[in-house]
Amino acid sequence: MTDGRSNQAAAQLVLARADALRGNLADDFRDDLVEATYDEAQAIAERAVRQVRAPRWNLDLAVDRLVTSRIFGLPLMLVLLAAVFWLTVAGANYPSALLMKVLFAVEAWGSALFESWSIPWWITGFIWHGVFRAVAWVVGVMLPPMAIFFPCFTILEDLGYLPRVAFNMDWLFRKAGAHGKQSLTMSMGFGCNAAGIIACRVIDSPRERLIAILTNNFVPCNGRFPTLILLASIFVAARFSPGLASFAAAGTVVGVVLIGVFFTLIVSAALSRTVLKGEASAFTLELPPYRRPDILRVLYTSLIDRTVFVLARAVAVAAPAGAVIWILGNVTADGVPLARHVADFFDPLGRTIGLDGVILLAYVIAIPANEIVVPTMLMVYMGGKIMTEDVTGTSLESLLVDDNGWTMLTAVNLMLFSLLHNPCATTILTMWKETRSYRWTALGALLPLVIAFAVTFTVAEFARLFGAG
Numbered sequence: 055m056t057d058g059r060s061n062q063a064a065a066q067l068v069l070a071r072a073d074a075l076r077g078n079l080a081d082d083f084r085d086d087l088v089e090a091t092y093d094e095a096q097a098i099a100e101r102a103v104r105q106v107r108a109p110r111w112n113l114d115l116a117v118d119r120l121v122t123s124r125i126f127g128l129p130l131m132l133v134l135l136a137a138v139f140w141l142t143v144a145g146a147n148y149p150s151a152l153l154m155k156v157l158f159a160v161e162a163w164g165s166a167l168f169e170s171w172s173i174p175w176w177i178t179g180f181i182w183h184g185v186f187r188a189v190a191w192v193v194g195v196m197l198p199p200m201a202i203f204f205p206c207f208t209i210l211e212d213l214g215y216l217p218r219v220a221f222n223m224d225w226l227f228r229k230a231g232a233h234g235k236q237s238l239t240m241s242m243g244f245g246c247n248a249a250g251i252i253a254c255r256v257i258d259s260p261r262e263r264l265i266a267i268l269t270n271n272f273v274p275c276n277g278r279f280p281t282l283i284l285l286a287s288i289f290v291a292a293r294f295s296p297g298l299a300s301f302a303a304a305g306t307v308v309g310v311v312l313i314g315v316f317f318t319l320i321v322s323a324a325l326s327r328t329v330l331k332g333e334a335s336a337f338t339l340e341l342p343p344y345r346r347p348d349i350l351r352v353l354y355t356s357l358i359d360r361t362v363f364v365l366a367r368a369v370a371v372a373a374p375a376g377a378v379i380w381i382l383g384n385v386t387a388d389g390v391p392l393a394r395h396v397a398d399f400f401d402p403l404g405r406t407i408g409l410d411g412v413i414l415l416a417y418v419i420a421i422p423a424n425e426i427v428v429p430t431m432l433m434v435y436m437g438g439k440i441m442t443e444d445v446t447g448t449s450l451e452s453l454l455v456d457d458n459g460w461t462m463l464t465a466v467n468l469m470l471f472s473l474l475h476n477p478c479a480t481t482i483l484t485m486w487k488e489t490r491s492y493r494w495t496a497l498g499a500l501l502p503l504v505i506a507f508a509v510t511f512t513v514a515e516f517a518r519l520f521g522a523g
Contacts, residue, residue, distance in 0.1 A: 114343050118218070122341075127222040134215075135241065136308060138206045142244075142276070146198035154194035161186055180380055188376025188426055192277075192368050195425040196246075199276040200365065203245040204356035212347035216241075221341065230319045231326025233262040236269075240318060243273035244311075247477055248367060248484040249360050250275075255488075261332045265322050267488060268498045271477040272318045274311060277368075277424035281472045282307050284428060288451050289465035306469075314473050317505065329497075371422035371479040379419055379430060393434050407507060408467035408514030410458070417471070422479040427472070463517045467510040474506035 121130055161182050168178040210216055216238055224234025235257050243250030250270040257263040274282065286306035291299035326332065382393035393415065400418075401411030416430040435458055454460040476499050477485070486495040 117344065118341060121215070121218050122221055127218075131219055131222055134210075138203065138210075140304065141206065142199050142203040145202050146276075149198040149201075150194055153198060154190065157190035157194055158187075161190060176384070179384060180377060184380025185373050185376040188372045188379060188423075189369050191429055192372040192423045192425045193365065195280060196276060196365055196368055196423075197361070199279070200245050200361045201357065203276065204249075204360045205352055207241065207245065208352045208356040208360075209347045212345070212352055214342045214344045217341055226319060227322065230323040231332070232265050232319075232322040233257050233259060236262070236266040236318075236322070239266045239270055240273045240315070243270045243275060245276060245360070246368075247271055247273065247275045247481040249363075251481060251484045251488055261326075261330050264489065264494060265325050265330055267485060268325060268494065268501065269318045269321050271481065271498070271502045272314045272321065272474065274314055274473055275424065275478075275481075277478065278472050279307070280425065281427055282310055282469055284450075285465045285469055288454070289462055292451070310469055310473055313470070317474065321501070321505070367480040367483065368423050368425075368478075371483070372426065375419060375422035375426060379426070379433070382419070383433060391437075394437075397434055406514070407471070407510040408463045408517065409471065409510070410464070412458070413468060413471075417475060420478070421476070424472075424478050463514060467513055470513065471506050471510050474502055474509060476500065476503040476506075 120126055164186065165178050165182040168182065169175075219237050219241065220234045223237035227234050227236050236254075238256060239250045239253045241250075242253040247270050250273065251267050254263050254266040254270070257266055283303065286303040287299075290306045291303040294302045379393075382396065383391050385392050387395055397411040397415045399411065400414040404410040404412075404414045412431055412434045415434065416427045419430050420427045432453070435453060476482075482495060482499050485498045486492070489495060
């Protein structure tokens with residue numbers, strides 16, 4: 055018994071001494087330890103291995119010196135990700151328009167068939183103009199970008215480049231108390247935040263995995279890009295010459311993305327110093343060799359495991375949202391659609407943060423899927439009873455600016471709100487399935503919304519203070 059107590063006391067002395075010495079360690083002591091380990095391994099290899107011929111030029115090493123360079127690593131990474139982003143947005147425009155045209159034709163055929171069968175108008179409208187149209191919007195907007203982005207992302211993953219991204223970003227996330235692999239989950243979030251949260255499984259530390267899950271929403275998914283591109287085209291690109299308009303719009307969207315990265319780092323740092331306090335885990339990454347992507351694996355992983363999986367969840371939550379939209383547009387009170395009554399109720403709060411009631415109503419309805427924000431806004435503004443099809447060009451600018459009083463403040467705050475607001479229902483459901491915690495799921499859903507209101511309110515107050523509101 056005495057020996058047990060003495061051993062316990064000795065252990066406590068050792069732990070106390072370790073805690074005292076911990077404060078004297080440099081911030082990069084783990085890097086120094088890993089570097090010393092590899093240097094020793096290389097020295098042992100040089101003593102034990104004899105090379106018969108001179109070593110051949112190593113292409114992997116030459117490429118790594120460029121892509122992991124302290125000078126060129128991050129710029130090259132941004133250029134490559136920007137190229138993937140541009141390819142996704144530009145490449146998805148035509149197939150998305152074609153797919154929506156086909157789906158709307160199916161809607162017209164289905165509603166006409168119901169009418170020929172003398173089915174009551176409200177059943178026809180509820181099923182085809184409500185539920186089906188919302189599903190059509192989600193499929194038409196989400197499927198083409200995901201079918202481009204996820205294969206591109208998987209090719210980079212199969213090629214061996216993504217570990218280099220984590221290597222380049224590790225120092226930023228380490229300063230925020232997070233993990234370097236969070237950069238990989240952020241990149242996946244550009245396609246879909248639900249997929250980005252699933253990708254957080256690559257982070258071994260439960261604490262750092264939870265930080266990545268809670269902050270993935272600050273990366274705009276492809277469901278939010280239509281709103282961002284619309285606003286950038288109307289309120290920014292229009293102020294430039296035709297030759298520079300597309301670059302100005304693209305630069306605006308990239309700027310919004312960088313703001314999202316900034317908030318990801320800030321919120322990660324805040325979480326790691328409060329409710330998820332802890333020490334960043336060691337991140338020792340042995341870079342794999344570059345290899346030729348396996349096309350069959352790329353197609354299966356990107357299209358089946360990611361695209362179909364995420365799209366199925368989005369469709370499941372978009373269908374009831376379409377039903378709600380149709381009811382609000384077709385049920386009236388005092389001769390006015392319920393949608394307009396609800397928008398008027400939200401209007402004072404919306405004006406406070408530089409938006410309006412219609413925008414807030416659209417985001418409430420679009421909790422199941424962000425893709426239906428724009429058509430819902432247009433439906434209410436135009437007094438329609440179903441989600442309207444696309445309105446473009448000067449007619450859209452006139453509808454928003456001349457008829458409904460939008461200003462540059464409205465556009466800026468809508469971009470910020472679209473970036474920072476609560477995640478969609480698919481992402482919230484995925485968050486719960488990954489954490490199995492109602493508390494963390496509630497925090498992940500409400501924290502971005504609080505930040506969105508705080509930021510837009512601050513911007514609106516500054517704009518009004520300087521006469522720009």
